Amino acid sequence: MSPMKLRPTFRLLPLLLAAAALPARAALPDTAPIIPAIPTAAEAPVALLVDLGSGQVLHARDPDRRFMPASVTKVMTLYLAFELIAAGRLDPKQVFVMSPSVARDWRRKGSTMFLDAGEQVAVDDLLLGIANVSANDGAAVLAEGQAGSVAAWVMAMNSTARGLGMMGSNFGTPNGFPDEGRTFTTASDLVTLARAMITRHPDKFGYYIGRAGFDYKGIAQVNHDPMIGRVAGADGIKTGFTNEAGFSYLGTARRNGQRLVLVLAGVENGRLRAKLARAYAEWGFSAFDRRPLFASGAVVGTARxxxxxxxxxALKAAGPVTMNLPRGSAAQLTATIRYEGPLRAPLGAGQEVAVLEITAPGISPARVPLYTAEAVSTAGPLDRIINAIAGVFS
Known part of the structure; x- marks a missing residue:
């Protein structure tokens, strides 16, 4: 593969620099709310907050440090299930049975939806139980029912993780129960997983993730997510805890078209985790000026x-393009379109081919995927002659 080439689109830069030259927001009045603080290293040894739309890292502490995710592991089980449903290999209406072996290993073990040996349960209920009450038994029944064995499901989890680029992760169970350290991940990998789940399966994410609780077999349980119902726009995703791993969290919230994803790991207790998660999200929404650069559907540049x-x-982003700058900042912005080029025809409309990288001094860059605005067919004989002549004079 040829090395990544930088393809600045020169008509892009004046637009961005003009946007950067806009007057800074007036100083906040004395009555403005106090911006929450980010978690300290003592409170959360691992912390990561990302604007999902732009890919901009708003704050990071040890994002590539490996840790045991505990029940956050179930997010990979849910994502794999969503992928299988989309591929037609799993149906929410399917019914699986808790086998004697799964019952022996997982009946009433940790968080549970109270399944019993020989009990039939629909995939739809399994996914709701896994997502909202962290059902260890439900994850194992789903794994064996779809893949034939828990071990085969775990292999599929790891293969899926590699396909997403989660190179700092490994899974040894479908539910994150302690397994002598075979299951581990990183904050960066969890953000990658959250992005894939939300962008590839928005309907399933909206239906299964982030409910207040789950009532099954007449047993009502609550979702212990620390942000749902407490942070405006919060909609999940998953908490985790074991004595070995401590308290962890992968969560997301969306306001005014902006979605933030956060990860916390190594927190001492659940009460502190809840406090930190809420403050971290509020800090992300309040500590930055969100600078609009391109409207949804606007052409941001071209590729050869x-x-x-x-x-x-022509290249477009999937939605509006924005950049988060510290509140009141008048930093100059620079943009570069990066792609391996020239691109080779044929190209389909909507094909991801490039990245728009937006940078400012002292600020983490935003990296926005760019897609072809129209299809490009393979050149015919006449097109090749015209292109050859044009190439001489370009």
Missing amino acids: VQNGDARSV
């Missing part, structure tokens, strides 16, 4: 195309 019926293709 080889052997196509056009010599270039």
